[in-house]
Amino acid sequence: MAVVAIVFLASAVAIHPAAHADESQYLEFYTPPEPLPAGQPGDLIRTEPSRLVLEPSSQLGRFVGTGTRIMYRSTDAQGQPVAVTGTYIEPDNPWTGNGPRPLLAYATLPYGMGEQCAPSRLFNQGIHASLDTGFDVMFNIEEGFIATLLARGFAIVVTDGVGMGVHTAKSPQWLNRAAAGHALIDAARAAKKLPGTSLDPRGPVAFWGMLAGAHAALSAAELTGTYGPELNVVGTYAAATPTDLATMLGPVDGNFLAGTTGYVLRGIAASYPEFEQPIKDALTPRGLEMYENTGRQCLLQTGIDYEFRHLEFWFKDNIYEMIKAEPFKTVLATQRLGNVKPTGPVYFEHNRWDTFGEYQSVRATAMDYCAKGADVTLWTNEQPPLFNKLSINSFLPEFVDGERSIAWMTDRFNGMPTTPNCGEI
Known part of the structure; x- marks a missing residue:
């Protein structure tokens, strides 16, 4: 079903002019006030x-x-x-x-x-x-x-x-x-x-x-x-x-949604900022490119850009061994x-x-x-x-x-x- 939907949409893109969603309409509401007003969760x-x-x-x-x-x-x-x-x-x-x-x-x-x-x-x-x-x-x-x-x-x-x-x-x-x-x-x-x-x-x-x-x-x-x-x-x-x-590495390797690896890494870096640089240091140039691109993408584009890729080309060392050591071990x-x-x-x-x-x-x-x-x-x-x-x-x-x-x-x-x-x- 995912493949059919993607092929259909890709064909539509080729035939029709590019669409341009107006995201500016959201900026005022979605920009958080600084500082946040006092209050409770x-x-x-x-x-x-x-x-x-x-x-x-x-x-x-x-x-x-x-x-x-x-x-x-x-x-x-x-x-x-x-x-x-x-x-x-x-x-x-x-x-x-x-x-x-x-x-x-x-x-x-x-x-x-x-x-x-x-x-x-x-x-x-x-x-x-x-x-x-x-x-x-x-x-x-x-x-x-x-x-x-x-x-x-x-x-x-x-x-x-x-x-x-x-x-x-x-x-x-x-x-x-x-x-x-x-x-x-x-x-x-x-x-x-x-x-x-x-x-x-x-x-x-x-x-x-x-x-x-x-x-x-x-x-x-x-x-x-x-x-x-x-x-x-x-x-x-x-x-x-x-x-x-930790058990998702094998299934996501070579998956259509292999690029969601970038989501996981960025989620860790956003949650624990002290780990962002160690994560970047562990990535190859290809991995860094994936890390940066996925941070601004929606799920379908992530799938198309990184479909069926293997994790070994994104990490300098064996990722299956890396998750057994810090910082990944404790974070996961x-x-x-x-x-x-x-x-x-x-x-x-x-x-x-x-x-x-x-x-x-x-x-x-x-x-x-x-x-x-x-x-x-x-x-x-x-x-x-x-x-x-x-x-x-x-x-x-x-x-x-x-x-x-x-x-x-x-x-x-x-x-x-x-x-x-x-x-x-």
């Missing part, structure tokens, strides 16, 4: 209406809700206050389940590292295109999930994450457990502080994410007990989660999920032959949670391996099992009993 800094479209013309379907762009206070990987952006969507449809309207705090998969790829900007465009800088095209990949959840009465707040979308020189703190968890927890807090919504301040909250977004969702579930204890968290959905970043270990009992039930959805986040790593995290007394359900998708280096087994199962996942989440908001399967993992 989750406090709103600024808000404005946000146009919601599934595609640029807004004629082919719609979100049944009203969007509000938000900027709120959160806490980065170093424990420092930071401005984070996102989108809150107030449903048009009523919540027909039990209790007050539920809030879903949603983290997306990585749409890229450039600020133009932020989910809150893609809600306005449906498809981002700015072809004057290359194949800078990106879809709001998860809009179908979000539109479906919204239509069923869930209020939704989607975070951009620390460093994404905001107009600064820094890169997103991507796949950092602390930054990602804080941003999602504080998005829920910010949504509950918005005036004029149908949310109950004490109403139920759940976390939702896939791939990197699933890492953020589980991070939030682990951190809620200490960082957001006032939230009434009733569940967490995590699909295709990379629970142990810090991002592993499973060392802290999550708040509320957790539902893992994972393909047995996932080529991005290894199934055995997810199983190990689920078992760790079970050992800590957590309420865990691991649903194993058995879709057979298909074009492994395109990571189809990472992306497609979430859509195949989407209705099952939504049903599990709906049951959590309705207060239904869970059916954990710790004894079968």
